[in-house]
Amino acid sequence: MRRLAVIVWFLLVTGCGEEDRTPAMQVQVDQVMGGEPGSGFARAMAPRTFRFPVDHGPHTEYATEWWYLTGNLETERGRRFGYQFTLFRIGLQPEMPASDSEWRTGQLYMGHIAITDIAGGMHVSSERLARAALGLAGANANPLAVWLESWSLKGEGEPFPIHVQAEGDDFGLSLELESGNKPVILQGDGGLSRKSASPGNASYYYSLTRLPTRGTLRLGGASYRVSGDSWLDREWSSSALDSDQSGWDWFALQLADNRELMFYRLRDRDGRMHPFSRGSLVGADGGFRVLEPAELRLEPVRYWRAADGTRYPVEWRLHVPAEGLDLRVRAVLDDQLMEHTVRYWEGAVDVTGSHAGRGYLEMSGYSGSAARE
Numbered sequence: 001m002r003r004l005a006v007i008v009w010f011l012l013v014t015g016c017g018e019e020d021r022t023p024a025m026q027v028q029v030d031q032v033m034g035g036e037p038g039s040g041f042a043r044a045m046a047p048r049t050f051r052f053p054v055d056h057g058p059h060t061e062y063a064t065e066w067w068y069l070t071g072n073l074e075t076e077r078g079r080r081f082g083y084q085f086t087l088f089r090i091g092l093q094p095e096m097p098a099s100d101s102e103w104r105t106g107q108l109y110m111g112h113i114a115i116t117d118i119a120g121g122m123h124v125s126s127e128r129l130a131r132a133a134l135g136l137a138g139a140n141a142n143p144l145a146v147w148l149e150s151w152s153l154k155g156e157g158e159p160f161p162i163h164v165q166a167e168g169d170d171f172g173l174s175l176e177l178e179s180g181n182k183p184v185i186l187q188g189d190g191g192l193s194r195k196s197a198s199p200g201n202a203s204y205y206y207s208l209t210r211l212p213t214r215g216t217l218r219l220g221g222a223s224y225r226v227s228g229d230s231w232l233d234r235e236w237s238s239s240a241l242d243s244d245q246s247g248w249d250w251f252a253l254q255l256a257d258n259r260e261l262m263f264y265r266l267r268d269r270d271g272r273m274h275p276f277s278r279g280s281l282v283g284a285d286g287g288f289r290v291l292e293p294a295e296l297r298l299e300p301v302r303y304w305r306a307a308d309g310t311r312y313p314v315e316w317r318l319h320v321p322a323e324g325l326d327l328r329v330r331a332v333l334d335d336q337l338m339e340h341t342v343r344y345w346e347g348a349v350d351v352t353g354s355h356a357g358r359g360y361l362e363m364s365g366y367s368g369s370a371a372r373e
Contacts, residue, residue, distance in 0.1 A: 039063060040094040041238035043200030047190040050206065053158040056234070057141020058089055059204075060107065063238040065089040067146050067153055069164065069177075070252060070360035071213055071230035072348055081217055081226060082116035082332065082348025082360070083173060084125075085166050087146045087153060089132075089139060102134050109137035111148040112340060113166040113173065115219055116348045118332045123347065124219070126168035127340040162211075162232075167218070175215035177230050182210050183286045187262070188278055193235070195266060196242035196276050203237030209252070209260035209282050229254055231360065244268050247365015249298075251279075251318065251329065253349075255357035258284040261325070263291055263318070265298055267365065273298065281323060296320045304334035310367050312337070312345045317353075326354040329361065343367055 042061040059065055066088045074080040088110040095106070109132055114125035128148050130137040139146040144155030144162070151166040160179040166172060185207045187193050193205040214227040231252045241247075249265040263279030279291035300313030314331040329349050336347025344364040351357035 039238060041091060042094075043238045044192060044202040044204050044236075045200055047192045048204065050184070050186060050191055050204075052184065053144060053155070054141045055206075056144045056155065056159050058139035058146075059236045060089075060091060061094065062204075062236045063091045063094075065236035066234070068233040068235070069153070069230055070346075070348075071211075071228055072254075072358040072360075073213060073217065073226035073228035075224050075226055079224065080118045080332075081219075081224070082118070082336075083217070084112065084114040084346055084360070085151075085153070085164055085173060086112045087139075087148055087151070088112075089146075105131050105133040107132035107138070109148045110341065111151050111166070112338060113151070113168060113171075114336070114338060114346065115171050115173070115217065116333055116336055117219055118348070120220075121333060122219075123333055123336045124168060124171050125338055125340070126171075129341065164215075170220060172218040173215065174218075175213055175230075177232075178212045179208075180210050180212050180229075181286065182208065182260070182282060185209055185262075185280060185282055185288055187280055188290070193278065194276055196245065196274070198242050201239050201242050203235045205233070205235040207234070207252075207262060207280075208232040209262070210254055210258075229358075231260075241266075245274055246271075247363070248277075249313070249316075250362040251316075251349075251359065252361075253327070253329065253351055253357050253359035255351065255355050257355060259355075261291075261318075261320075263296070263298070281320070291320065295322060301328070304331070306335075306337055308367075312363055312366055314345075316361075324354060327351050327357075328353045329359070331361065 041063040069085045072082055090108040092106050109130055111128045116123045130148055132138045137148045144159035146153045154163050162177040164175040187205040191204050191206055192202055194202040209231055211230040213230040217224045217226050246267050246269050251263045253261045260282040266274035266277045268274050277293045280288050281291055282288040297319040299317045301317055302315035303311045304314045305311050314334050316329040318327045329351055332348045337345050346362045349359050349361045
């Protein structure tokens with residue numbers, strides 16, 4: 001299976017647990033998110049019943065899983081920061097032979113942390129990788145605990161409050177997230193998020209779209225008391241992208257009227273929106289509905305060019321006529337590129353137009369000749 005072969009190769013040649021590494025060769029998103037029916041892992045085939053708090057924890061029968069936090073925070077004086085903290089679980093094989101060795105494991109963990117300092121015009125990030133052996137990395141459901149060495153996401157209850165702890169060389173986060181008043185949003189068809197017509201090219205996907213957050217952010221030798229809102233995405237699968245898909249553009253927007261909008265624009269190899277793109281709109285009262293591609297127009301307005309020539313759209317128009325939404329989504333800083341084992345753009349955005357707001361945008365799969373035109 002190509003996805004596993006590439007990841008294992010990286011861990012063998014670079015080692016585990018190292019930080020702030022820019023590999024000589026980077027994995028593209030279609031290599032990580034692709035999968036084959038014969039891999040032996042379970043596949044997301046049909047809607048399922050979600051059970052909490054168990055489903056906040058790991059699903060090791062599936063090949064890939066993540067706990068994905070993004071948020072916009074600010075100090076009492078209004079200095080604003082964006083942050084991302086993600087822990088990925090990557091299955092090497094579905095079943096491990098019995099062994100007394102504490103080194104044997106079928107799981108790898110990868111973590112990313114990033115902070116965007118808007119006033120300072122700075123984006124910093126770090127990566128860690130470790131095998132789930134000797135207690136270096138792992139995940140539990142109840143109480144919720146996901147860790148990668150000293151990086152962690154841990155629940156105190158079922159699971160709130162959630163405590164987040166992570167640091168790079170000269171920056172870090174120590175945050176507490178509360179549950180807020182929005183329910184768990186089961187994305188797609190009751191939590192089954194189909195990415196193509198191919199059976200099993202899907203994930204189980206739920207979101208917590210507005211989590212009150214407070215804590216401490218450390219950057220450049222200074223510490224800041226911050227508060228704001230976070231967004232948690234949980235997703236697991238064994239194969240998501242089809243062979244004709246190259247990546248996605250994912251929008252997670254928290255509007256000032258207390259609504260939230262999520263939309264992922266899957267791209268085909270020609271850069272067009274794939275028909276299995278989907279989203280959701282969460283009302284102020286917690287009610288939500290699915291957004292179909294035909295309901296909206298999503299157009300890049302402005303591009304930023306990375307050092308290698310790859311172009312990323314950093315300003316968009318998002319129009320949902322039936323909901324009276326005509327939004328401009330702008331990166332607060334053009335260069336919020338994550339250049340680690342998996343290369344992608346992820347950063348804080350401002351929302352203007354018919355409604356104001358803030359959020360996060362992720363863009364993956366842009367590297368390559370087609371993105372350098």
